[in-house]
Amino acid sequence: MAIIERPASTNEVATVATPSSSLGALKRPVATTGWKSWLFTVDHKKLGIMYSATALFFFIVGGLEAVLIRLQLAAPNGKVLNADLYNQMFTMHATTMVFLFVMPMAAGLANYFIPLQIGARDVAFPRINAFSFWALLFGGIFLNMSWFLGGAADGGWFMYAPNSGPIFSPSHGIDFWILGLQLAGIASLAGAVNLITTVLNMRAPGMKLMRMPIFTWMQLVVQFLLLFAVPVITVALFLLSFQRNFGATFFDVSAGADPLLWQHLFWIFGHPEVYILILPSFGIISEVLPVFSRKPLFGYPFVVFSGAAIGFVGWGVWAHHMFASGLGPVSVAVFSISTMAIAVPTGVKIVNWTMTIWGGKLQFTAAMKFAVGLIVLFTIGGLSGVTHSVAPSDTQQTDTYYIVAHFHYVLFGGAVFGLFSGFYYWWPKVFGKLLNEKLGTWNFWMMVIGMNMTFGPMHILGLQGQPRRMYQWTEARAGEGFFNLGFWNTFASVGSLVLSTGILLFLINVVITTRSGKVAPLDPWDARSLEWMTSNPPKEHNFDSIPTVSHLDEFFHRKYQEDASGQMVKVKTAEQVMQELEDNADAHIHMPSPSYWPIVLAAGLPVIAFGVIYSIPIAIFGGVIVLFGAYGWAIEPSTAPDDDFDPPATTKDVVHVG
Amino acid sequence: MTTETHSTTEHGMSNAGYVRIAAILAAITALEVSTYYIDLGALFLPSLLIMMAVKFVIVVSYFMHLKYDNKLFSWVFYAGLILALIVYGIFLATFHFFS
Amino acid sequence: MTSDSHADGGAHSSTGLSNNKLGMWLFLGSECLLFGGLISTYMLYRGRVGAGPRPSQVFDIPFTSVSSFVLLMSSLTMVLAVSAAHKGDDRNTYLWITVTALLGATFVGGQVYEFTAFYNEGMGFTTSLFSSSFFVLTGFHGVHVTVGIIMLMSIVGIMKRSKVPGSKAETVEMIGLYWHFVDIIWIIIFTLIYLIPA
Ligand code: HEM
Ligand SMILES: [Cu+2]
Numbered sequence: 001m002a003i004i005e006r007p008a009s010t011n012e013v014a015t016v017a018t019p020s021s022s023l024g025a026l027k028r029p030v031a032t033t034g035w036k037s038w039l040f041t042v043d044h045k046k047l048g049i050m051y052s053a054t055a056l057f058f059f060i061v062g063g064l065e066a067v068l069i070r071l072q073l074a075a076p077n078g079k080v081l082n083a084d085l086y087n088q089m090f091t092m093h094a095t096t097m098v099f100l101f102v103m104p105m106a107a108g109l110a111n112y113f114i115p116l117q118i119g120a121r122d123v124a125f126p127r128i129n130a131f132s133f134w135a136l137l138f139g140g141i142f143l144n145m146s147w148f149l150g151g152a153a154d155g156g157w158f159m160y161a162p163n164s165g166p167i168f169s170p171s172h173g174i175d176f177w178i179l180g181l182q183l184a185g186i187a188s189l190a191g192a193v194n195l196i197t198t199v200l201n202m203r204a205p206g207m208k209l210m211r212m213p214i215f216t217w218m219q220l221v222v223q224f225l226l227l228f229a230v231p232v233i234t235v236a237l238f239l240l241s242f243q244r245n246f247g248a249t250f251f252d253v254s255a256g257a258d259p260l261l262w263q264h265l266f267w268i269f270g271h272p273e274v275y276i277l278i279l280p281s282f283g284i285i286s287e288v289l290p291v292f293s294r295k296p297l298f299g300y301p302f303v304v305f306s307g308a309a310i311g312f313v314g315w316g317v318w319a320h321h322m323f324a325s326g327l328g329p330v331s332v333a334v335f336s337i338s339t340m341a342i343a344v345p346t347g348v349k350i351v352n353w354t355m356t357i358w359g360g361k362l363q364f365t366a367a368m369k370f371a372v373g374l375i376v377l378f379t380i381g382g383l384s385g386v387t388h389s390v391a392p393s394d395t396q397q398t399d400t401y402y403i404v405a406h407f408h409y410v411l412f413g414g415a416v417f418g419l420f421s422g423f424y425y426w427w428p429k430v431f432g433k434l435l436n437e438k439l440g441t442w443n444f445w446m447m448v449i450g451m452n453m454t455f456g457p458m459h460i461l462g463l464q465g466q467p468r469r470m471y472q473w474t475e476a477r478a479g480e481g482f483f484n485l486g487f488w489n490t491f492a493s494v495g496s497l498v499l500s501t502g503i504l505l506f507l508i509n510v511v512i513t514t515r516s517g518k519v520a521p522l523d524p525w526d527a528r529s530l531e532w533m534t535s536n537p538p539k540e541h542n543f544d545s546i547p548t549v550s551h552l553d554e555f556f557h558r559k560y561q562e563d564a565s566g567q568m569v570k571v572k573t574a575e576q577v578m579q580e581l582e583d584n585a586d587a588h589i590h591m592p593s594p595s596y597w598p599i600v601l602a603a604g605l606p607v608i609a610f611g612v613i614y615s616i617p618i619a620i621f622g623g624v625i626v627l628f629g630a631y632g633w634a635i636e637p638s639t640a641p642d643d644d645f646d647p648p649a650t651t652k653d654v655v656h657v658g
Numbered sequence: 659m660t661t662e663t664h665s666t667t668e669h670g671m672s673n674a675g676y677v678r679i680a681a682i683l684a685a686i687t688a689l690e691v692s693t694y695y696i697d698l699g700a701l702f703l704p705s706l707l708i709m710m711a712v713k714f715v716i717v718v719s720y721f722m723h724l725k726y727d728n729k730l731f732s733w734v735f736y737a738g739l740i741l742a743l744i745v746y747g748i749f750l751a752t753f754h755f756f757s
Numbered sequence: 758m759t760s761d762s763h764a765d766g767g768a769h770s771s772t773g774l775s776n777n778k779l780g781m782w783l784f785l786g787s788e789c790l791l792f793g794g795l796i797s798t799y800m801l802y803r804g805r806v807g808a809g810p811r812p813s814q815v816f817d818i819p820f821t822s823v824s825s826f827v828l829l830m831s832s833l834t835m836v837l838a839v840s841a842a843h844k845g846d847d848r849n850t851y852l853w854i855t856v857t858a859l860l861g862a863t864f865v866g867g868q869v870y871e872f873t874a875f876y877n878e879g880m881g882f883t884t885s886l887f888s889s890s891f892f893v894l895t896g897f898h899g900v901h902v903t904v905g906i907i908m909l910m911s912i913v914g915i916m917k918r919s920k921v922p923g924s925k926a927e928t929v930e931m932i933g934l935y936w937h938f939v940d941i942i943w944i945i946i947f948t949l950i951y952l953i954p955a
Contacts, residue, residue: 124776193783200730201770201779227787228741235794239893246882248889250798256805257886264749265794315745319752331752635915637923673840680833687829691822694952703953710948714941721836722937728774731782738786742793750797 028640029594040594042126042638043540047133048112049430054137055105061144062096063503065089067496070454074493076475076486086471087154088173092144094157095177098277099184100140102415106280107136107191109422110219112430114195116531117213119204119549121542121657124197126592127638132191134602139183142606146176153177156469158266158321161251161259164240172613175244178237179609185230185237186605192226195219204530206549210304213529213553214297217304218283221311222276228315229272236265245612260325267318275314277411278378279307281418282349285371288425289353291525292368293360296553299352306345306352313342323391324398332391339389346382350375365525366440370421373448377413381406384459399469402462408455420447420506427513428520432536436517439509446502453495457488523574528556533577541657544585588654593640601629671720679720686713777923781931785938792942795894799950802886809884812891813954815875824867825947828902831860832940835933842929850929851913857936858909861902868899891950898946901939908932 029040038046069089072078081089115123123129146152153173155163164174199220203212212220240262242248249255251262290297297303319327319335327335353375362368384406388394397403420443427435464483466473478485520536533555534543551557558577560568604625611619639656671679690709693702719725724732750756770776803812838853872892880888912932916925 125780189784189787193780193787196734196783197776197780201772201774201776203771205771207771227783228738228790231787231791232745232794234791235798238897239798242889242893248883248893249886250802250889255886256807258753258801260753261798261801264752268745268749315741316748327752328754631911634911673837676833676836676840680830683829683832684826687822687826690948690952691818694818706948706952710944713944717832717937717941717944721832721940722934728772730772730774731778734779734782734786735789736786738789742789745790746793746797750800753801755800 028636029596031594037594039599040130040596042122042130042592042594042598044111044115044123044126044129045430045538045540045542047129048108048110051104051108051111051133051136053108054133054140055101055103055108058096058100058104058140059503060507062093062101063500065093065096067500069093070493070496072471073473073489075490076473076478078472081471083471084151084154087156087469088147088152090469091154091156091159091177092147092152095143095153095181097411098157098273099181100136100143102277102411102419103184103188104136104140105419106219106222106277107132107188109215109280109284109419109426110191110195110223113426113531114198114216114219115202116429116534116538116542117216117529118199118202118207119530119543119547120198120202121546121589122202122592123194124201125194125638127595127598127633128190128194130595130598131602132187132194134599135183135190135605136187138602138606139180139187142183142609143176143180146171146173146180149176158270159240159262160266161257161262162253164244164262165252166244175241175613178241178244179612182234182237183605183609185234188226189230192223192230195223196227199223204546204549207554208549210301211549211552211554213531214286214300214303215280215283215529218279218286218307221307222279225272225276225279225311225314229269229276232265233269236262236269239265241612260322260327263322263325264318267321268315270321271318272311272314274407274410275310277415278418279310281374281415281421282307284418284422284425285353285374287529288367288371288421289356290553291425291527292363292365292371293357294363294526295356295360296528296556297352298355298358300552302348303352306348309345310342313338313345317342320389320391320394323388323394336389336391340386343382343386343389350379350382365424366435366437366444367421367425367525369441369444370417370424373444374414374417374421377409377417377448377451381409381411381413384409397462399467400462401458401466401468404468405455405458405462408451408458412451412455417447420444423506425525426531428524429531429536429538431514432520433513433517434520434524435513436509439505439512443502443505443509446498446505450495450497450499450502454492454499455495457492457495461485461488461492522578526559528553530554532574533558533581535578541589541591544582546586547581586655590639590654590656592638592657595633595636595638597629597633597636601626601633604629676721679716683713683716775927777927777931778934781934785934788938788942792894792897792945795890795897796945796949799890799894802890803950805886806888807885809888810878810880812887812950815878815880816951817871817874818951820867820871821947821951824864824871825943827860827867828864828940828943831857831864832937834860835936839926839930839933842926845926847916850925851916854909854913854929858906858913861906861909861936865899865902865906868895894950895946898939898942901942905932905936905939908935 029036031037031040038050041047068081069086072080072086072089111123111129115121144152149172151171151173153159153176154169154171155174155177159174159177162168199212199216239248239250243250243252249257251257251259253259286297286303317335317339319331320339323332323336353371357372364372384402388397388403388406424435424440427433460483464479464485466485466489473485473489475486522536523532525532530547530549531538533547547554555574555577559570559572559574561571563569604622604627607622607625608619609622611617611622686709690706693706698705718735724735772779806812834853834857838850838857841847841849841853872895875888882889882892909932912928
């Protein structure tokens with residue numbers, strides 16, 4: 001374990017592990033710096049950064065794919081991509097953005113901040129945490145290797161039959177897609193078990209559920225959604241695998257199958273999935289808005305319960321994606337009504353945010369701008385959502401650009417803006433430096449303008465009848481005047497370049513900040529929740545002593561108290577609050593120890609996947625790696641024994657974590 | 659806390675108790691199999707489903723200790739189970755499975 | 758948060774419950790949706806036999822009843838192992854775990870025999886939608902049982918070399934929960950798939 005950086009004033013708080021052996025197999029890794037310290041880490045903060053970096057990389061990949069799509073559609077008879085490549089491009093764009101950007105980014109933030117927000121020193125299962133990350137990374141790489149091995153998946157991100165069958169998609173692309181998503185699914189499922197256990201079990205004393213920061217709450221809902229939704233897509237993917245690789249006919253109409261089986265399974269997963277994508281961002285802005293409005297979140301319990309309600313009702317609306325599939329009138333009516341109902345808890349949240357800002361002393365930092373941007377843009381997307389909850393109107397809209405407009409307003413304007421808000425808000429916590437606010441403002445406005453230029457016209461395009469997933473449009477059918485499809489297509493393509501520039505500004509901001517950014521003060525935003533009650537970046541063990549929590553917004557209440565006239569006045573600085581924790585520092589903290597096994601176990605998975613596609617012996621070899629990893633894992637304690645630590649500590653004063 | 663923290667689970671039942679539970683399960687299974695040979699008419703389906711549910715609950719409550727354990731465990735498990743029943747029930751209903 | 762607590766996830770958790778156990782129950786809750794999906798798929802397709810045999814033509818109810826009974830009894834031996842482990846009675850723990858693994862192996866052996874018999878009667882994996890969904894469902898269950906057997910055998914080996922990190926009793930209990938879960942899934946499969954004709 002690392003020697004933990006700590007203020008010179010405090011006692012010794014952590015120790016280094018020097019294991020003599022790791023139970024016969026491999027010696028436990030001990031590197032505290034360099035690449036090994038990342039490869040074998042089980043620290044939730046390092047893993048959080050690794051998740052987020054991976055996600056950011058795939059964001060760029062998915063973004064380039066999107067730009068190619070828009071370049072193809074910028075002018076009539078586009079020649080940038082051929083039809084086949086175009087299909088691969090939109091399929092992989094969506095898959096990448098959903099599964100390899102938004103989900104891992106949210107997972108990264110969850111990993112980093114949940115333990116800090118609930119006053120814990122790590123997650124419940126640190127090694128499973130590492131395993132989840134590696135499984136996700138290997139899954140993402142595996143998925144994208146298809147580009148070089150005969151072509152990527154091309155059936156659209158929901159992969160309906162018959163397009164998913166070998167006749168329409170003879171390359172291995174869809175096989176890579178299926179298995180890559182299975183790996184990502186394993187990662188999500190393991191992550192869900194881990195994070196739910198963490199939230200329920202690892203809270204600091206006094207951190208009751210209704211005192212938890214709202215980001216943690218929304219993540220808890222998300223993790224439950226993952227826990228129950230991932231197995232559904234797992235089933236669907238297995239069935240498709242058996243169809244493509246082993247001759248079954250689950251979705252083959254000519255063999256008497258019902259292709260709606262896939263659609264149901266996909267959307268039973270798929271609709272909860274859209275809440276998996278948006279709720280983390282709802283959580284982020286519910287942290288950001290109060291901080292920069294200098295007011296507590298309006299109606300905290302309502303925000304919590306509406307989040308839970310969304311998570312619950314989200315299970316009963318999936319067939320609204322299938323209104324045009326001949327479900328029958330009863331099903332359509334039922335799902336139409338339940339879909340309208342789900343707008344209610346969503347609306348509750350928007351009201352709460354608005355009331356939070358209302359009358360506040362607003363500080364328009366970049367984080368705040370993105371948060372307010374989310375409220376506005378998400379509302380637009382929510383409203384178009386309600387228009388397609390009305391089944392007759394949806395039959396006109398479905399499979400047109402109107403749908404594309406809807407989900408980009410909720411996903412880009414909602415989920416992505418929320419994540420960016422989080423980047424600006426939490427950057428100083430993670431890296432100790434403040435992102436440049438001026439560049440942040442440019443970043444924000446370019447993204448707002450670019451996003452509205454790109455996706456706004458798609459409402460018009462869609463209602464005018466331009467179908468989704470069409471690789472070319474022709475002047476002949478583009479129409480006249482304001483509704484000229486050509487004009488709006490070009491306009492949207494220009495918008496996508498503006499949007500890309502906005503994102504580029506963020507990347508530039510990151511580089512500049514890393515090189516020469518302003519070092520962040522301890523509490524740069526005068527924040528409210530526990531993750532700010534520790535150094536920037538936090539020490540390896542997060543807190544010198546575990547705080548006892550007596551309020552919602554505990555950190556705020558330690559800094560501020562009511563004076564005689566009922567005003568909240570600052571009574572302590574953040575430094576003073578920190579000092580109190582340091583004064584009670586635990587003498588010896590034994591953190592969970594690094595381990596080889598998570599990455600070994602995860603490395604077996606893509607090998608199995610390759611074997612399924614190319615040859616079964618390879619899969620068996622992968623299985624052996626998994627077994628080997630599992631054994632090493634099983635016999636190695638999560639935290640090295642006390643006498644492996646240096647200096648040896650008497651058990652009396654050692655605090656064990658995990 | 660000492661290593662033997664799970665006293666609750668030990669309160670669960672004696673070994674003889676487990677054997678009794680197993681005997682009940684075996685008896686129900688015998689009844690289930692007998693429906694294959696005896697014509698129960700309209701009672702056939704409901705009786706089988708009820709016996710299945712009873713066996714399920716017995717194993718979960720006694721062998722898996724849910725009856726004696728913290729309610730949170732029951733909560734997370736039955737949440738998954740009930741969600742599965744409802745969602746897949748509706749799913750099959752849209753295929754007119756029940757009509 | 759003191760002394761030898763790290764062996765025992767539950768000792769200092771906010772709910773007082775063990776991390777491992779909570780994690781396991783969450784996982785089992787999730788598995789309900791996995792098997793639910795497979796069972797529903799089977800239900801949807803059980804009548805679609807194409808040119809292949811119908812369920813009632815291939816199922817051998819007496820045979821499957823016996824193997825179901827074997828699996829059910831393995832739950833009893835499993836619970837006896839857990840109870841012995843909690844008492845710190847190593848000998849009986851090993852004994853009952855071994856018996857459980859043997860009963861499980863008997864069940865899987867029965868399944869292999871049954872699958873072979875079906876195949877010989879003209880019901881292969883790709884014969885019909887019914888056969889594919891049947892093999893996928895029962896195959897998934899069989900894999901779960903097999904994984905359980907591997908875990909049982911490994912834990913005996915590991916325990917004999919006394920290398921179980923953490924509490925032995927809890928480890929056995931954890932495997933027990935998994936094992937019983939696999940059993941209750943079979944309780945459902947036995948009724949819905951075998952006893953209720955399509
Ligand atoms: C006010 C709440 C919402 C309502 C009423 C709503 C309604 C709908 C409906 C009915 C469709 C199907 C349209 C069609 O394909 O014909 C749809 C599609 C979609 N929605 Fe929403 N939605 C809402 C919120 C969200 C949120 C929060 C997200 C994600 C963050 C989201 C993401 C999507 C996506 C990705 C699709 C397109 C799926 C596809 O065809 O590829 N929606 N929405
Ligand atoms: Cu939906």
